[in-house]
Amino acid sequence: MHHTSITRLGLILAAVLVLLAGLVTSAIYLTRPQGSPVAEDMGKPVMATQIEFLADAMKRSAARIAAHPQTLACFASGSPEVCQAQAANLQALNQDATILFVTDGQRQLLPGFLPGDTRQLLANAGHGATATATFNLSLSHPVTGADGKRLGFVIVEQSVPQLQVLFDTLPLPDAAAYAELQQSQGGDQPAVLMRRGNQAIKRNARPTLIALAGTPWQIAVWRPVTPVAENVAPYILGWLVASLLIAVLVMGIVLAVRNRVTDNLRTLVKFTNDLRQQRLRADYAVSLAEFQAPLETMLKLGKVMLGRQKEVSSQARLDHLSQVNNRRAFDEKQKELFATLKDGWSHSLLILDIDNFKQVNDTFGHEAGDQLIIKFGNVLKSCLRNSDFIARLGGDEFCVLFPYTPLDRAQELAERLRAKMPESVELIPGVTQRLSWSGGLSEYSRDDREENEALARADAALLEAKRGGRNATRVRAAA
Ligand SMILES: Nc1nc2c(ncn2[C@@H]2O[C@H](COP(=O)(O)OP(=O)(O)OP(=O)(O)O)[C@@H](O)[C@H]2O)c(=O)[nH]1
Incomplete structure (x- = not known):
């Protein structure tokens, strides 16, 4: 099974969230409203106003010329002298302008300089008062007789030598902008008359168009598109900040959870140890x-x-009949006490053997013998201290360990036990047995190689007591 730590899970979670934040940021970036690269209106430049003013003045001038009596006389009479005189007058008033009188049948009445555009104008003169021009601004105005009949056209063409200068001083929105003076050609692509600025940015955006009223021209201005890196920067910054917050938040939560889980796991470990x-x-x-x-x-x-x-442990250490400790428990206790001798402690032991037990068995039966064992155990329990360790070693043989008790004190206790012991006990209804026991007393010694040596001494003392006629306790101290 694959194991993952809580911290690693937190790191994975943080990474996923950071990635998600990146995707969301990218989505926001990609779906952001596309700001127009030519954001603000430039306002009407001075140049445009001047050109419009010029066009308007020419229009009014053409109207005045068309209505002038001498112009009408020229058209009415068709006299070259009259026309010439009028043209000369007008030429004298405006050196930069070319004025042509054209009859309705498109016959040029006056000689004069005819630039290409003027020729074009002449060709179109019959189709209404229109203005077409490149660097020269031209327009025509109809001439109408007193009877309301159209006689022809006055064409005024004004050269605009200052146009380039005006265009060069055109205020641009910023240094990187690009501007064109365009002339509409009726089709899709206007003709470019003048250029200013860095043409490369023309590819990136749509221009702001400023129409020049009264002329076929317009000014188109391109503003540079803000570099991509600049636009992306706030998004990247936002993503980084979001990522940082996510990382701090997730790791904070993860560490808090991990600490609490660890604390609780420690409690479980403590429980297991306990x-x-x-x-x-x-x-x-x-x-x-x-x-x-x-x-x-x-x-x-x-x-x-x-x-x-x-329960199991105590049962394993308990003699099932007498309900005192069994031999195994005795051995353990003896070992435990023996181990403390090196610290200067003294422990004694007394072996007890019920006198004539076999006879009870033989006379009253095995059950009566069992009862004697049980009753003898109970008597020992009631007559000895709680700290004394009572055990049945087997058959009718018991042993009492006197922990932390030197031999002389144990001797007193053994005598006291004998004195407190009831004279007889009832084994089965109607059968009473006199209670008598022989004892062998000894003590554990630091000089003994093993704990059972004291038991052997007590056993020898017991044998002595039996040989001596029973119902007595003999003592065998360590050598
Ligand atoms: N009823 C009964 N008898 C047992 C039990 N364990 C051992 N015995 C018998 O107890 C007797 C012990 O014999 P002995 O040690 O000679 O008993 P005694 O008559 O006290 O002899 P001394 O020890 O020399 O005084 C044997 O007959 C065993 O069969 C037991 O749990 N119940």
Whole structure:
């Protein structure tokens, strides 16, 4: 099974969220409203106003010329002299302008300079008052007689030598902008008359168009598109900040969770250790609800287990008949006491053997013999101190360990026991047995190689007591 730590999970989660934040940021970036690269209106430049003013003045001038009596006379009479005189007058008034009188039949009445555009104008003169021009601004105005009949056209063409200068001083929105003076040709692509600025940016955006009223011209201005890097920067910054916040938040939560989980796991480990050492506490604190139920279950099971263990363990150490300690428990206790001798402690032991036990068995039956064993055990329990360790070694033989008791004190205790012992006990209804026992007393010695040497001395003392006629205690100290 693959294991993953909470921290690693947190890192993965943070990475996924950061990635998600990146995707969201990219989506926001890609779906952002596309700001027009030519954002603000430039306003009407001075140049445009001047050109419009010029066009308007020419229009009014053409109207005045068309209505002038001498012009009318020229058209009415068709006299070259009259026309010439009028043209000369007009030429004198405006050196830069070319004025042509054209009859309705498109016959040029006056000689004069005819630039290409003027020729074009002449060709179109019959199709209404239109203005077409390149660097020269031309327009025509109809000439009408007193009877309302159209006689022809006055064409005024004004050269605009200052146009380039005006265009060069055209205020642009910024240094990187690009501007064109265009002339509409009726088709899709207007003709470009003048250029200013960096033409490269023309590819990137649509221009702002400024129409020049009264002329076929317009000014087109391109503003540079803000570099991509600049546009992306706030998004990247936003993403980085969001990522940082996500990382801090996720790791904060993860560490808090991990700490709490670790704390609770520690409690479970402590519980397990306590269970192993068979000393469960009443209460184990867990802070996460998820751990509460399992811990309570484990606590319940642990208590049951310890109870059973204790029961089994005590049963394994208990003599089933006399209900005092059995030989195994005796051996362990003896070993335990023997180990403390090196620290200067003294322990004594007394072996007791019920006198004439075999006879009880033989006379009253095995059951009566059992009862004598049980009753003798009970008597020992009631006559000895709680700290004394009573065990049945087998048959009718018992042993009492007097922990932390030197031999002389043990001798007193043995005598006291004999004195307190009841004279007889009832084994089965109607059968009473006199209670008498022989004893052998000794003490554990640091000089002994093993703990059973004291038992052997006590046994020898017991034998002496039996040989001496029973119902007595003999002492055998260590050599
Ligand atoms: N009823 C009964 N008898 C047992 C039990 N264990 C051993 N015995 C018998 O106890 C008797 C012990 O014999 P002995 O040690 O000679 O008993 P005694 O008559 O006290 O002899 P001394 O020890 O020399 O005084 C044997 O007959 C065993 O069979 C037991 O659990 N119950």
